[in-house]
Amino acid sequence: MISIRMPFWLRLISLLGVILLCTAAVLYGYRWYNRPVTLTLAVGSIDGEAASAMSTIANQLASDGASVRLKVVDTGTAIEAGKQFAAGNVDLAAVRGDVGDLSQAQAIVVLSHVTVLLIAPPGSSIDGVDKLKGRTVGVLGGEVNAKVVDALNNAYDLARNKAVFKNLSLQDARQAVQSKQISALLVVIPLTEKYLTLVKGFFPQGTKATPVLIPIDSAAAIAEANRAYESFDVPKGTLRGSPPVPDDDQTTLRTSLYLVARKSLSADVATSLTQSILKVRRELLRENSLFAQITAPSTDADAYLPVHPGALAVYNATTQSFMDEYGNYIYLGPMILGGIASVLAAAWKFLGIGQPEFREGPLDTLYGLARRIRTVNSDSELSGIEEEIDNILKAERLKAEAGDENAVDAATLNVVAHRLENLIHDRRAMLLAKPPIASVA
Numbered sequence: 074m075i076s077i078r079m080p081f082w083l084r085l086i087s088l089l090g091v092i093l094l095c096t097a098a099v100l101y102g103y104r105w106y107n108r109p110v111t112l113t114l115a116v117g118s119i120d121g122e123a124a125s126a127m128s129t130i131a132n133q134l135a136s137d138g139a140s141v142r143l144k145v146v147d148t149g150t151a152i153e154a155g156k157q158f159a160a161g162n163v164d165l166a167a168v169r170g171d172v173g174d175l176s177q178a179q180a181i182v183v184l185s186h187v188t189v190l191l192i193a194p195p196g197s198s199i200d201g202v203d204k205l206k207g208r209t210v211g212v213l214g215g216e217v218n219a220k221v222v223d224a225l226n227n228a229y230d231l232a233r234n235k236a237v238f239k240n241l242s243l244q245d246a247r248q249a250v251q252s253k254q255i256s257a258l259l260v261v262i263p264l265t266e267k268y269l270t271l272v273k274g275f276f277p278q279g280t281k282a283t284p285v286l287i288p289i290d291s292a293a294a295i296a297e298a299n300r301a302y303e304s305f306d307v308p309k310g311t312l313r314g315s316p317p318v319p320d321d322d323q324t325t326l327r328t329s330l331y332l333v334a335r336k337s338l339s340a341d342v343a344t345s346l347t348q349s350i351l352k353v354r355r356e357l358l359r360e361n362s363l364f365a366q367i368t369a370p371s372t373d374a375d376a377y378l379p380v381h382p383g384a385l386a387v388y389n390a391t392t393q394s395f396m397d398e399y400g401n402y403i404y405l406g407p408m409i410l411g412g413i414a415s416v417l418a419a420a421w422k423f424l425g426i427g428q429p430e431f432r433e434g435p436l437d438t439l440y441g442l443a444r445r446i447r448t449v450n451s452d453s454e455l456s457g458i459e460e461e462i463d464n465i466l467k468a469e470r471l472k473a474e475a476g477d478e479n480a481v482d483a484a485t486l487n488v489v490a491h492r493l494e495n496l497i498h499d500r501r502a503m504l505l506a507k508p509p510i511a512s513v514a
Contacts, residue, residue, distance in 0.1 A: 109142045110342050114332075115157040116167040117148035119214050119243050122267075123167055123330075126184075126363055130353050137356075139349040141342060151217050164335060170328045170378060171220045171301035178333035179381035180370040181347055185263045185363060188305060189221055189326040191287035192312070193257045194250055194276055202289055206234035211255035215240030218261050221326070224299055228291040247275045257287060261328070264311060265362050273312060286312055286319045292326045300377040302326045331370065334381050343383025351387070435465050435481055439489045446496045452504060455497050462493055 116127045124147035131143035146163060148154040155173020158166035167184055168175065191210075193199040199208070202225060212218050226232045238259070241249055249255050258275060262268040276284045289295070292304035305327035310317035332350070334343055354367045369388045372380050380388065442458055449455055472480035 109140055111142045111144055112164040112346070113144045113146055114165040114167065115146045115148050115154040115163040117150040117154045119150065121147070126361060127167060129357060129360065130350065133353045133356060134349055137349070137353070139345070141346045141349055158333065161335070164338060166333055167330060168333055169217070169330050171299070172217055175333065175378060177335055178378065179336055180378045181332045181334050181343060181381055181384045182350055183329050183368050183370045184332050185330040185366040186327050187261050187330055188264050188307065189289065190260050190262065190272065190307070191257055191289065191325070192260070192272065192276070193285040193287055195282040195284055197256065197285045199257055199285060199287060202229050202287060205231060205236045205257060207236065208256035209237045209239055209254065211241045211246060211249050211258045212238050213241050213243065213246055213258060213260045218259065220301070221259065221261060224295045224302065224326070225289070228295050250275050251277065263363060263366060269312065283316060283318055284312060286323055288323045289325045292324050295326060302328050329370070331378060333378070338381065338383070340383035340386070343381045344386055347384040347387045435469055436485070436489065438465060439493065442493060443496055446493065446500050449500060450504070452501060455501060459497060462490060466490060
């Protein structure tokens, strides 16, 4: 049987093609596995600052090449952001703890704390919430602060005592204060210079024009009844330094603005997101003081808003170590390398590098002698062939006695030798039957 083999150049091209395909597949898989994950984030505020801040974070994540990216969706208000999140239209949302349906939410970070400030115009005699009875209170932001209004109504029974809460837009607040349409203004803001300056701008300015910050003395009771809030002391001089407003630390309510994720978000993605945001926070502190308020949420088991397990791993320092994360690769590495070595060895053998094109065995040699026998022209050549046959048979017999597995079995050798003997006998007879060639004189 004739063995048909591919030419070396064709084997080489075939092997190179396989290597290129495998390399391309590995590179594609690596790029696919390490591709950035883009999460949609709903955010909104009456002044647009929240969306601007989150866009800044998103841009910094992209600049840093973070594994998690943000696509910011400006919903206009915090309420609408909460609705988009509750409907499952986005992966993340920036929401206040007292706004919207948070049943599917888990905290990633606290973006900011927002403080409830009840402020009366300069010269007002209102120095307590109970004195708001029968008066009109402007509510900056309107619907987003509805739960704050409900909490104050329930604690102080303001509604029954004919206190009126009037929703105001950012543009109408100054006019409402200065025209005395309202007796006090309720705002819920982060205590940063930008927002405090904005609020102070609603009231008359002057050395003697001192606004009145109204304490919420029942803050602790309200916080106990509604866990979205906590009692908080506004530091002395927050609204004004000289004379200080307030003139001492003053009790009020505070809630938090959270970055929340859906419970279904992968723990690995949540971990990467948390780590990236905390890193970005450090990078952006100089750009906007609001970023300084980014902090970890409560990790207590009974926290108002549970922390996402992926974020919790960051705060509890239980993220996987190098061995935890790569132990399987280290264990499987030698096995994979062994497999690669086997593949390379097979490729080397496939190419036939360093190997003779054809290794002739004893049977091949014997079959080759049959062709020679048919062409010899003298008895001496036949005798030489007989001696070669004897040597091959002797060598194979010795190999068999030594237990060599490659030795040809005796039965096969006898069949081939018998055939060759018949060919030699027939060739001798043919040579003897030929008339001698007469010499030319």
